[in-house]
Every structure is written in structure tokens, then in C-alpha cells.
Amino acid sequence: MPIIQSPYKAIGLFKNAHFSTIYSAKIRRVHGVSQNRKRLELPDGDFVDIDWSYTDSSLSRKRASKVALLLHGLEGDAQRPYMLGMAKLLVNNGYDVAALNFRGCSGSQNRLYRSYHSGDTRDISHLVNMLSSLSYSMINLYGVSLGGNALLKYLGEGHIIPNKVKAAACIGVPVDLKASLEQLEKRENIIYRTSFLIHLRTKFRKKMNCFPKLMRLEDYRKIDSLKTFDDLYTAPAHGFENALDYYTKASSYQYLNRIKIPTLILNAKNDSFLHGNCYPTQEAKNNDDLFLEMPAHGGHVGFYTRSSFYYNETRSLEFFEEHSS
CATH class of the missing domain: 3.40.50.1820 (Alpha/Beta hydrolase fold, catalytic domain)
Structure with a gap:
């Protein structure tokens, strides 16, 4: 069209x-x-x-x-x-x-x-x-x-x-999730990715209390970007190899x-x-x-x-x- x-x-x-x-x-x-x-x-x-x-x-x-x-x-x-x-x-x-x-x-x-x-x-x-x-x-x-x-x-x-x-x-x-991530990582978009990270880190911490064998405090401390969150939680929790595999398939x-x-x-x-x-x-x-x-x-x-x-x-x-x- x-x-x-x-x-x-x-x-x-x-x-x-x-x-x-x-x-x-x-x-x-x-x-x-x-x-x-x-x-x-x-x-x-x-x-x-x-x-x-x-x-x-x-x-x-x-x-x-x-x-x-x-x-x-x-x-x-x-x-x-x-x-x-x-x-x-x-x-x-x-x-x-x-x-x-x-x-x-x-x-x-x-x-x-x-x-x-x-x-x-x-x-x-x-x-x-x-x-x-x-x-x-x-x-x-x-x-x-x-x-x-x-x-x-x-x-x-x-x-x-x-x-x-x-x-x-x-x-x-x-x-295109990878293209969007690259855009969000730009300096001018720091307010948006910071807001997302605050929410996602909070959710990770709460879920970690329910699944301590699957989620570790040291991983929580590593979450300093959206990609890291996807590597440490989104990918393993939903059957992807890593963040890039997730972005490609999703x-x-x-x-x-x-x-x-x-x-x-x-x-x-x-x-x-x-x-x-x-x-x-x-x-x-x-x-x-x-x-x-x-x-x-x-x-x-x-x-x-x-x-x-x-x-x-x-x-x-x-x-x-x-x-x-």
C-alpha cells in the first residue's frame, strides 16, 4: 500500500x-x-x-x-x-x-x-x-x-x-528492536533509558526475592543498560540465547x-x-x-x-x- x-x-x-x-x-x-x-x-x-x-x-x-x-x-x-x-x-x-x-x-x-x-x-x-x-x-x-x-x-x-x-x-x-535500542542509547535519550532502567531494576529485585535460585544479587548489580537487563533477565527467562538473539527473533x-x-x-x-x-x-x-x-x-x-x-x-x-x- x-x-x-x-x-x-x-x-x-x-x-x-x-x-x-x-x-x-x-x-x-x-x-x-x-x-x-x-x-x-x-x-x-x-x-x-x-x-x-x-x-x-x-x-x-x-x-x-x-x-x-x-x-x-x-x-x-x-x-x-x-x-x-x-x-x-x-x-x-x-x-x-x-x-x-x-x-x-x-x-x-x-x-x-x-x-x-x-x-x-x-x-x-x-x-x-x-x-x-x-x-x-x-x-x-x-x-x-x-x-x-x-x-x-x-x-x-x-x-x-x-x-x-x-x-x-x-x-x-x-x-526493529536492535535499531530502537541503538537509538535509545544515544546521549540525548538518557532520560528515557534511565526511566526504563529504574523500573526494570526494581522489578528484577522484586522477582529475585521469589526466584533466588534463578536470579542473583551480583546480576542485579550489573544492570546498567537496557541490553544488560535483556542479557541477564529477558533472554534467559523467555528462551533466548542472549539479548541480540531476543532482538532478532522478537x-x-x-x-x-x-x-x-x-x-x-x-x-x-x-x-x-x-x-x-x-x-x-x-x-x-x-x-x-x-x-x-x-x-x-x-x-x-x-x-x-x-x-x-x-x-x-x-x-x-x-x-x-x-x-x-
């Missing part, structure tokens, strides 16, 4: 990548979203918590005919502004919303040594199949950053995707040509998290179901507008409605 010419125009300070990213993550507030948490037990004995928002918030409600599954980014959760904003817009337009908290991201530590990672699609597949078994006639999928990479991989790696799944939208997606870039569901990738050209193959222009041109939109501005999921909703939210809803017949 030809590259989409984006109509998005950033205003004022939001033309600055860092300002738009930080404002959107730390300052933006979204009010009026009601969430009802339900725990989903998984086949391997673990669980995930799903925060539901309904078109009718009463307990005796009649279920909507359409539902959207929302997936957050690295060390995020269903209460992040980019999740709440999308949930609010969807509910306002007749959708029920299932916002997934990846394993260990809901405030409750998951039970197993493993947790979640950028290429983990098993829980997504399980949840999509569960949604398909309900009375909804339409399912749309939405992923941000890490969640977007996992969603793209799910769509392209060979899962049996229910016919009810009509469209997907992925925002700020590091489809990147969705290699699966984009196999996607057969209408899918939007919205990646800002000034996104500080993205580089190189994270802008898959040739793959979009060669796949009629892959739509790539690359606004000049927006930072990392910071597509601010003067309205109540961000451009990535209204654009995703528009894409869903266009491709959900």
Missing part, C-alpha cells in the same frame, strides 16, 4: 520531539474513564489483569457489538494517558474496551519466573480468542510501542486469527509482509525511540494490508491536538471504522 501522507501538524512546542513525548507521558491527564478489572487465568498457570471499559457502565448492561483490545508499551499499564485516551474515545463511539496489562504490569507480580517481552504473542492470541468467543461481532486491535511490536508480530507470524478481527492500529512502534519487522488484516503503523519521523527499519516503507509498499503513516512530528506517542483526543486516537478510530465493514 502506498505510504499515507499524514495531515497531522504539530503546534508550538509540540514540534519538539522531547517536549511532545514527555508532556504526553507525564503531564497529560485523561478523565472520565471507568475501568472494571478482571483477572484472566492463563494456560501456563500465570495470569493477566484486564481493565474493561464499557459503553454501558452498569453491571446489568447489554454488551456492545464491537470491542477493542488495547496493548501498552514497555513498563506501562492500562492507566497510562495514551491507553485512557484511546479507551475513552472508543467507548464514546460504541466500543467496549479490553485494556491488557502485560504480565507483572498491573501492580500485582505475576506468578512465574517469566513475565512479558516485545515479541511475546501467546497472551495476545489467548485474549483475542477469548474475545472472539463472546457475543461481539467485531474486534479491533490497538498497540503502542512495545505493545505495537507484539501486535504486529502476532498478526504476521502465523496465528489463526479469528474472522471477527477486522483491523489493527500500532503507534510509535519499534519494529522484532516484528520480519513479519510485516505476512500481515493480512488491514493494519496502520503511525510512526513520527522525529520519534526519539525509532531509527532505520522502524520506518518500514518498502514493506508497506509491498503489502496491500499494511498502511504506514509518518508525520514529521509527534515524538514518541505525543500527537497532541487542541481537542480532547490525540491525533493517534482519532486516526486509529477512523482507520477502524473505514476497515471494519
Whole structure:
């Protein structure tokens, strides 16, 4: 599909990548979203918590005919502004919303040594199949950053995707994990990688208390970069040889040509998290179901507008409605 010419125009300070990213993550507030948490037990004995928002918030409600599954980014959760904003817009337009908290991201530590990672699609597949078994006639999928990479991989790696799944939208997606890591390691991105490291080191320490035979204090002390964390935890916990093996196998870039569901990738050209193959222009041109939109501005999921909703939210809803017949 030809590259989409984006109509998005950033205003004022939001033309600055860092300002738009930080404002959107730390300052933006979204009010009026009601969430009802339900725990989903998984086949391997673990669980995930799903925060539901309904078109009718009463307990005796009649279920909507359409539902959207929302997936957050690295060390995020269903209460992040980019999740709440999308949930609010969807509910306002007749959708029920299932916002997934990846394993260990809901405030409750998951039970197993493993947790979640950028290429983990098993829980997504399980949840999509569960949604398909309900009375909804339409399912749309939405992923941000890490969640977007996992969603793209799910769509392209060979899962049996229910016919009810009509469209997907992925925002700020590091489809090439190694390229994204190299970008985050640059000096100007120290604030982001430091924030991630603080969260990841804290989780490592907590999980170490539960699995002392698998996780050592000396390893915890070695974690001084995202790559080191992936070498010492992500890779061994999830069956990869090392961090580089993880980045190679978990990147969705290699699966984009196999996607057969209408899918939007919205990646800002000034996104500080993205580089190189994270802008898959040739793959979009060669796949009629892959739509790539690359606004000049927006930072990392910071597509601010003067309205109540961000451009990535209204654009995703528009894409869903266009491709959900």
C-alpha cells in the first residue's frame, strides 16, 4: 500500500520531539474513564489483569457489538494517558474496551519466573480468542510501542486469527528492536533509558526475592543498560540465547509482509525511540494490508491536538471504522 501522507501538524512546542513525548507521558491527564478489572487465568498457570471499559457502565448492561483490545508499551499499564485516551474515545463511539496489562504490569507480580517481552504473542492470541468467543461481532486491535511490536508480530507470524478481527492500529512502534535500542542509547535519550532502567531494576529485585535460585544479587548489580537487563533477565527467562538473539527473533519487522488484516503503523519521523527499519516503507509498499503513516512530528506517542483526543486516537478510530465493514 502506498505510504499515507499524514495531515497531522504539530503546534508550538509540540514540534519538539522531547517536549511532545514527555508532556504526553507525564503531564497529560485523561478523565472520565471507568475501568472494571478482571483477572484472566492463563494456560501456563500465570495470569493477566484486564481493565474493561464499557459503553454501558452498569453491571446489568447489554454488551456492545464491537470491542477493542488495547496493548501498552514497555513498563506501562492500562492507566497510562495514551491507553485512557484511546479507551475513552472508543467507548464514546460504541466500543467496549479490553485494556491488557502485560504480565507483572498491573501492580500485582505475576506468578512465574517469566513475565512479558516485545515479541511475546501467546497472551495476545489467548485474549483475542477469548474475545472472539463472546457475543461481539467485531474486534479491533490497538498497540503502542512495545505493545505495537507484539501486535504486529502476532498478526504476521502465523496465528489463526479469528474472522471477527477486522483491523489493527500500532503507534510509535519499534519494529526493529536492535535499531530502537541503538537509538535509545544515544546521549540525548538518557532520560528515557534511565526511566526504563529504574523500573526494570526494581522489578528484577522484586522477582529475585521469589526466584533466588534463578536470579542473583551480583546480576542485579550489573544492570546498567537496557541490553544488560535483556542479557541477564529477558533472554534467559523467555528462551533466548542472549539479548541480540531476543532482538532478532522478537522484532516484528520480519513479519510485516505476512500481515493480512488491514493494519496502520503511525510512526513520527522525529520519534526519539525509532531509527532505520522502524520506518518500514518498502514493506508497506509491498503489502496491500499494511498502511504506514509518518508525520514529521509527534515524538514518541505525543500527537497532541487542541481537542480532547490525540491525533493517534482519532486516526486509529477512523482507520477502524473505514476497515471494519
